[in-house]
Amino acid sequence: MSDNMSNPKSLGNRVGSVQCENTTLHLLKANDFVAKSIRERLKDVCVVNVCSSPGSGKTTLMQETGKRLSKELNIAVLVGDPETERDAVRMREVGINALQIVTGGMCHIEAQMILQALDHINIEDIDLLFIENVGNLLCPSAFDLGEDYRVTLLATTEGDDKPKKYPRMFLTSELMLVSKADLLPYVPFSVDAVTKDAQEVNPNLEVITISTLNGDGLDIWCDWLKAKVQRKKQQYSELETK
Numbered sequence: 001m002s003d004n005m006s007n008p009k010s011l012g013n014r015v016g017s018v019q020c021e022n023t024t025l026h027l028l029k030a031n032d033f034v035a036k037s038i039r040e041r042l043k044d045v046c047v048v049n050v051c052s053s054p055g056s057g058k059t060t061l062m063q064e065t066g067k068r069l070s071k072e073l074n075i076a077v078l079v080g081d082p083e084t085e086r087d088a089v090r091m092r093e094v095g096i097n098a099l100q101i102v103t104g105g106m107c108h109i110e111a112q113m114i115l116q117a118l119d120h121i122n123i124e125d126i127d128l129l130f131i132e133n134v135g136n137l138l139c140p141s142a143f144d145l146g147e148d149y150r151v152t153l154l155a156t157t158e159g160d161d162k163p164k165k166y167p168r169m170f171l172t173s174e175l176m177l178v179s180k181a182d183l184l185p186y187v188p189f190s191v192d193a194v195t196k197d198a199q200e201v202n203p204n205l206e207v208i209t210i211s212t213l214n215g216d217g218l219d220i221w222c223d224w225l226k227a228k229v230q231r232k233k234q235q236y237s238e239l240e241t242k
Ligand SMILES: Nc1nc2c(ncn2[C@@H]2O[C@H](COP(=O)(O)OP(=O)(O)OP(=O)(O)O)[C@@H](O)[C@H]2O)c(=O)[nH]1
Pocket: 052, 053, 054, 055, 056, 057, 058, 059, 060, 061, 087, 134, 135, 179, 180, 181, 182, 183, 210, 211, 212, 213, 214
């Protein structure tokens, strides 16, 4: 009996091609629909979607930001990971209101996950909602989560060639944070080169260089955030008075 006959799933020697419909596009359309309803719901909350490769320093940055801003702003974090609640635990340890979204192995957060999570936090009291996305420079870039701003961290240990290799992430971000700046003396990484490449991908991209270890750039980052929260509140009060 030929291999083809014994295994009904084998394609054997068949030749030709199959034109597959791109169902991912439909998935993204559905995602965008949910993202729009999140924006409707969070009209007076500034939402910042924080993206990066695994380990670039997202959770550590949320911890430091919480420590610096929690007296002025009510902050909550929705943190996505394929498995474990470790990041939410780390944030709660420093007093940040954090809810873990366990994606069950998925490499990104989708808008419907945010919508479900919103039912579990007291959103009325929140000024600033961070979403820590799953560590990945590819898939999260395609999913609008209803955020106002997308911020992408790129650590000095990752290499300065990443913006052109993963352009969509940088194209869809408002701000790039060059993280782990304290390691610059030890790694072959040029802030000028990465800024040039990233701004060739997205001329409107702002860039701040930070280190959570020695505090470099964190005041500039916090001022950036406070200005965005203020702007969102102003937009909301203008909407209300119309
Ligand atoms: N040298 C240095 N190390 C840092 C800095 N920020 C974070 N780290 C370290 O980098 C490692 C990863 O940091 P995390 O904050 O867990 O990174 P993450 O992006 O949240 O990681 P995932 O959630 O797994 O994607 C930890 O060992 C941190 O202590 C920094 O500014 N400088």
